Amino acid sequence: xxxxxxxxxxxxxxxxxxxxxxxxxxxxxxxxxxxxxxxxxxxxxxxxxxxxxxxxxxxxxxxxxxxxxxxxxxxxxxxxxxxxxxxxxxxxxxxxxxxxxxxxxxxxxxxxxxxxxxxxxxxxxxxxxxxxxxxxxxxxxxxxxxxxxxxxxxxxxxxxxxxxxxxxxxxxxxxxxxxxxxxxxxxxxxxxxxxxxxxxxxxxxxxxxxxxxxxxxxxxxxxxxxxxxxxxxxxxxxxxxxxxxxxxxxxxxxxxxxxxxxxxxxxxxxxxxxxxxxxxxxxxxxxxxxxxxxxxxxxxxxxxxxxxxxxxx
Amino acid sequence: xxxxxxxxxxxxxxxxxxxxxxxxxxxxxxxxxxxxxxxxxxxxxxxxxxxxxxxxxxxxxxxxxxxxxxxxxxxxxxxxxxxxxxxxxxxxxxxxxxxxxxxxxxxxxxxxxxxxxxxxxxxxxxxxxxxxxxxxxxxxxxxxxxxxxxxxxxxxxxxxxxxxxxxxxxxxxxxxxxxxxxxxxxxxxxxxxxxxxxxxxxxxxxxxxxxxxxxxx
Numbered sequence: 001x002x003x004x005x006x007x008x009x010x011x012x013x014x015x016x017x018x019x020x021x022x023x024x025x026x027x028x029x030x031x032x033x034x035x036x037x038x039x040x041x042x043x044x045x046x047x048x049x050x051x052x053x054x055x056x057x058x059x060x061x062x063x064x065x066x067x068x069x070x071x072x073x074x075x076x077x078x079x080x081x082x083x084x085x086x087x088x089x090x091x092x093x094x095x096x097x098x099x100x101x102x103x104x105x106x107x108x109x110x111x112x113x114x115x116x117x118x119x120x121x122x123x124x125x126x127x128x129x130x131x132x133x134x135x136x137x138x139x140x141x142x143x144x145x146x147x148x149x150x151x152x153x154x155x156x157x158x159x160x161x162x163x164x165x166x167x168x169x170x171x172x173x174x175x176x177x178x179x180x181x182x183x184x185x186x187x188x189x190x191x192x193x194x195x196x197x198x199x200x201x202x203x204x205x206x207x208x209x210x211x212x213x214x215x216x217x218x219x220x221x222x223x224x225x226x227x228x229x230x231x232x233x234x235x236x237x238x239x240x241x242x243x244x245x246x247x248x249x250x251x252x253x254x255x256x257x258x259x260x261x262x263x264x265x266x267x268x269x270x271x272x273x274x275x276x277x278x279x280x281x282x283x284x285x286x287x288x289x290x291x292x293x294x295x296x297x298x299x300x301x302x303x304x305x306x307x308x309x310x311x312x313x
Numbered sequence: 314x315x316x317x318x319x320x321x322x323x324x325x326x327x328x329x330x331x332x333x334x335x336x337x338x339x340x341x342x343x344x345x346x347x348x349x350x351x352x353x354x355x356x357x358x359x360x361x362x363x364x365x366x367x368x369x370x371x372x373x374x375x376x377x378x379x380x381x382x383x384x385x386x387x388x389x390x391x392x393x394x395x396x397x398x399x400x401x402x403x404x405x406x407x408x409x410x411x412x413x414x415x416x417x418x419x420x421x422x423x424x425x426x427x428x429x430x431x432x433x434x435x436x437x438x439x440x441x442x443x444x445x446x447x448x449x450x451x452x453x454x455x456x457x458x459x460x461x462x463x464x465x466x467x468x469x470x471x472x473x474x475x476x477x478x479x480x481x482x483x484x485x486x487x488x489x490x491x492x493x494x495x496x497x498x499x500x501x502x503x504x505x506x507x508x509x510x511x512x513x514x515x516x517x518x519x520x521x522x523x524x525x526x527x528x529x530x
Contacts, residue, residue, distance in 0.1 A: 022362040022373070023351075024513040025443040124507045134447045134488070136507040180321040180329050226333040227444065227451065228366030231373070233324065253366050253444030253451075261324050290325050290377070 001065035002115070004148045008060030008102065010206075013119050013138035013150070015051045018127035022252045028232055029129035029137065030248050032206060032271035033110055035296065036074035036088075039165045040114035042303055043071035043091045045311060050118030051128040053144075055111050058104040062113075064094050066154035069116040073165065075108025075272055088167055093159040108170070108272035116159075120151040132206065133249055163310050165303050168296075171269050175284045175292065176260035179235065184223055184257055189237075192218040193259055194281060198243070202275040206249040208236075209270050211279075216241035223257050230254040233262040235281075245270055265292035320387050326377040330387055333368040341453055343368050344441050345396035348518035352399055353390060359383075365442040365517045367451070401518045406485070406500050408434065408476060408523040414495035418461055418478060432456045433483065433497065434523045440515045448487035448505030448513040452521075455483045467493035474499050476523065498523070 004011065016037065017030025031037035031054050038048045053062075058077035071091040072079060079086045079102045086092050086100070088111065094100070102111065121128050121138060130138025139148060182190060192215040201210035213219075219241035230236065234246045236256040245262060246254075247270055262270070263284065273279070284292075319331040330350070335343050347370050351363045354372060362373040372387075374380060410430045419429045438454040455478065463479045471477065471492035476485050479494030486492065487504035500523075504514045515521070 019361050021447075021512070022364045023443065023517055025445060025447045025449055026512075027447075125512055134505070134507070177322070177324050180323060180331065226367035226369065227442070228329070228331070228333070228369045229364035229371035231327070231371075251445055252364060253442060261327075264324065264326075286322065286325055293325065 002150050002152060003063045003065060004144045004146055004150070005061035005063055005099070006059065006146060007144045007148075008055055008058055010056040011060055011144040012054050012130040012132070013051050013121055013128060013144070014054045014130060015128045016049045017129055017248060018125055018131065018137070021125055022229065022231070025252050026125065027131055027133060027250060027252060028248045029127065029131040031112060032248055033074050033112065033268045035168065035268040035300075036110075036112045036271070037114075038300060039089070039303065040071045040073035040112045041118075042300075042307060043073070043089070043161070043163075043165060044069050044114050044116045045307070046114055046116065046118055050114070051121065052115070053113040053119060055102065055113065057109055058102040058111070060102045062100045064096060064098050064100070065149075066096050066152065067156045068094050068152055069155055069159045070094055070100070071114045072111055073114070073167070074111045075105055076167070077105040077111045078103035079111070089165040091159070091161050107167075109274050110271045115152050116155040117153045120153065131249065161307075161310065163307055168299075170272060171266060172278070173280050173282050174266050174269065175263045175289065176235065176281050177263060177286070177289060178283050179258040179260040181223075181225070181257035181259065185221065185237070185259065189219045189221065190259070193243070194283065197278050197280055200273045200275050200277045200279075201242075204273075204275070206247055208247050208250050209245045209273060211243045211245070213242070219243075221257070225255050225257060227253045227255045230258070233264070233267045234258050235260045235262065247271075263289040263292055265289070265296045318388060318391055320384055322380065322384065323371070325380065326374045328372045328374075328380070328384055328387070330370045330372065330391075331368075333366075335368060340368060341439060342396065344439070344453070345399060345518070346391070346394055348401075349394045349396050349399040350387075350391060351517070353394060367441060399518055401520055402516070404502075404514065404519060404521040405524050406502050406521055407526045408498045408500050409528050410434075410498045410525055411528070412475065412477070412496035412498045414464075414477075415497045418459065418495050418497055421461055422458060424458070429459065429497065430525055432459050434525050436522070438483070438521050440517055440519045440521065442517050443513070443515065446488055446490055446505075447507075448515065450484060450504075450515045450521075452483055455481060457481070459483070461495055463493040464495060467491055471496060472499070474501060476500060
């Protein structure tokens with residue numbers, strides 16, 4: 001068991017998401033930084049899809065009621081296990097009654113805590129992920145609060161692992177597939193989109209990241225489209241000219257023009273941007289997008305290989 | 314419908330099959346073909362999700378390596394697919410026509426309450442697609458005499474089960490949500506229950522009708 005002392009801004013149970021129900025209007029949910037999620041799980045020899053805790057910005061405190069092993073990944077939010085500093089990318093044995101406490105940090109927004117064996121909760125529509133909008137999955141369909149108790153299976157064997165994983169660098173240039181509505185938008189609008197520096201609006205959340213900029217007049221439009229499917233990574237351009245990058249909790253259909261789609265390899269970056277961070281966009285070819293994904297996948301495979309070799313010994 | 318469908322690559326693992334440029338006259342006929350196309354694709358077991366929009370279908374592939382193959386096959390499939398191949402379910406929705414905006418809608422159109430109820434309940438509606446929240450159906454079939462501009466001030470919370478009209482559409486709210494449509498009625502039907510073996514009452518392509526009932530005392 002883990003007792004939540006302080007949840008911080010938003011603490012939720014997430015796996016890699018709920019799929020197969022988008023035609024019914026059900027969002028994916030799941031860890032926003034799927035890459036950090038997978039690495040954290042691999043560091044404790046879990047399955048990739050095991051449920052983890054996603055915490056936002058820090059100021060969170062948990063008490064373990066049993067022995068286990070944990071790994072952190074994603075943002076470095078200056079965590080301490082009792083008095084000992086613990087770092088993203090490493091695994092740590094934990095004893096019952098120890099406390100894991102997060103301060104804040106400057107290096108990102110969301111940290112992932114993988115616990116040996118995964119966080120236990122009932123699967124809803126094939127997933128343990130918390131869908132905050134539909135109020136399903138995770139812990140009674142909601143974010144965790146003080147005094148909530150979540151279930152884990154104790155792990156009492158000794159744990160020694162001197163292998164760690166790197167945190168991927170933050171990108172300032174986000175790569176995109178060209179959107180299906182390019183020809184409907186003016187060349188000036190597309191050009192402004194590619195040359196403008198955007199800042200992350202504080203009204204961003206698990207549904208989407210809103211972007212502010214100085215060229216919104218050029219990017220304004222009055223297009224009204226038939227609703228079509230949208231997905232995490234879709235970049236919508238509402239009439240006010242301020243783009244929205246949709247994330248995992250976004251609804252499944254929308255009527256705004258789609259100016260692009262963030263490539264799979266870069267989408268996890270949006271989990272970590274903080275208010276006022278600035279980014280630019282760059283359109284890439286399908287081949288470049290696939291190459292970027294292969295590079296990330298290779299990094300994950302390498303980690304798996306290296307850890308497997310370690311555990312086999 | 315001689316225009317060609319537009320097929321666009323969205324990402325390395327998703328495609329947009331778009332026929333929204335087809336005539337507005339044929340929205341329902343076009344959508345029926347899309348449901349049949351979606352059903353065909355589903356049966357291949359090669360897709361994570363197949364999501365219809367308004368006269369479009371977005372295909373999310375399990376394996377990115379099949380992207381070009383599907384891009385090249387879809388037009389041919391579209392020509393071959395039979396819109397009657399799609400099997401839909403018909404739902405009768407018990408409807409209490411006592412919504413807070415029923416009088417407003419009647420006054421707006423200079424109709425009596427009974428005329429509004431009659432116009433709304435005599436049609437068979439098609440679930441074009443779902444979205445907004447789980448189980449929310451975008452319906453086709455609202456009588457044009459009931460088209461009503463959305464409220465100037467959206468409600469912060471529209472109660473679950475509300476049946477409402479907004480512009481040229483009518484719909485049912487599966488859960489308490491904000492909304493700018495005019496509430497004309499309610500139903501006790503459950504549109505979304507994540508724990509049920511069939512979580513959503515409606516799926517794309519289903520038909521429904523609103524059956525007026527009086528609330529017992």
